[in-house]
Amino acid sequence: MKTRNLAWLCAGLLTLSGCAPQGGTQTVETTSTKENAVIETILARRSIRKYTAQPVEREKLELIVKCGINAPSGMNKQPWEVRVVDNAGYIDSLTALYVKANPKAAEDPNFKNMFRNAPAVIFIASPTDGSGQLDCGLLGENMVLAAQSLGLGTCCLGAPTRFMTSTAEAAPYLERLGFSENYKLLYAIGVGYPDESPEAKPRDESKVRFID
Ligand SMILES: Cc1cc2nc3c(=O)[nH]c(=O)nc-3n(C[C@H](O)[C@H](O)[C@H](O)COP(=O)(O)O)c2cc1C
Incomplete structure (x- = not known):
């Protein structure tokens, strides 16, 4: 029983932190781009060519x-x-x-x-x-x-x-x-440190196919 409670606690913490593993205890909601920190980061990244003067620590x-x-x-x-x-x-x-x-x-x-x-x-x-x-x-x-x-x-x-x-x-x-x-x-x-936030360039989704 104790082990089960611990598992639920861990799953809850992972879900809150946006770090829940794929499958297993992850709920469908946490796979949305808004709640998954990794996916958000991937989709937000753009090449930056204008920076502030702030040095990087x-x-x-x-x-x-x-x-x-x-x-x-x-x-x-x-x-x-x-x-x-x-x-x-x-x-x-x-x-x-x-x-x-x-x-x-x-x-x-x-x-x-x-x-x-x-x-x-x-x-x-x-x-x-x-x-x-x-x-x-x-x-x-x-x-x-x-x-x-x-x-x-x-x-x-x-x-x-x-x-x-x-x-x-x-x-x-x-x-x-x-x-x-x-x-x-x-x-x-x-x-x-970025001093611009460029729009995403279009991606060609036709390059991807699912083979049934
Ligand atoms: C191997 C590689 C070399 C690149 N070389 C340059 C470069 O010399 N100058 C530059 O401004 N951007 C360079 N880029 C950035 C690409 O232009 C950029 O990733 C692409 O246009 C897609 O835009 P995004 O990164 O904002 O999604 C390079 C990217 C890769 C992966």
Whole structure:
């Protein structure tokens, strides 16, 4: 009897916190997007390209990265390396090189830096043999969702990392990230406090089919 009461209490707490597991004790109501914190977070996330000047707290960055490395990975190989940069000197001096090569980028009146203006950047590297990219994507999704749940905005970034890996002048900045020899920079995620709330871009539901 005691065990049963405890089970009901736990189910009640999970339901209230919006963390009830799928199936089992979860009621139909808790699966609605309004009451499920995870689903709400997923559906509310948008790429942010305009941020306030507020720096991101280190504790939040640490938590975001912790969520990242808790992503699943094939055979738990964890084929990623992660570097977090919130040093404005690094970001601004690399941006100066970027602007020299891409002067049009700075014409945008909202332009602050090459990482879509984010005050903190998480760099993600995958093995040079081409493996691990799927795992790195899952790592990143965990991080953008964790950031969203903490009131932060993010933007996954491919273009700035292509500049970093293909431009001789950017090489010292890449080197400073200190990735292992058998790892290469794959993409980055800009993080900061959002100063915009863009509409969701349309999603093509015809790409999904249920096969009966
Ligand atoms: C692998 C990847 C690379 C991306 N690279 C860039 C980029 O270089 N610059 C940028 O502004 N957005 C970039 N994005 C963000 C996408 O443009 C954005 O996710 C997409 O338009 C959907 O919008 P949403 O994230 O607001 O739903 C990238 C996203 C992914 C997943």
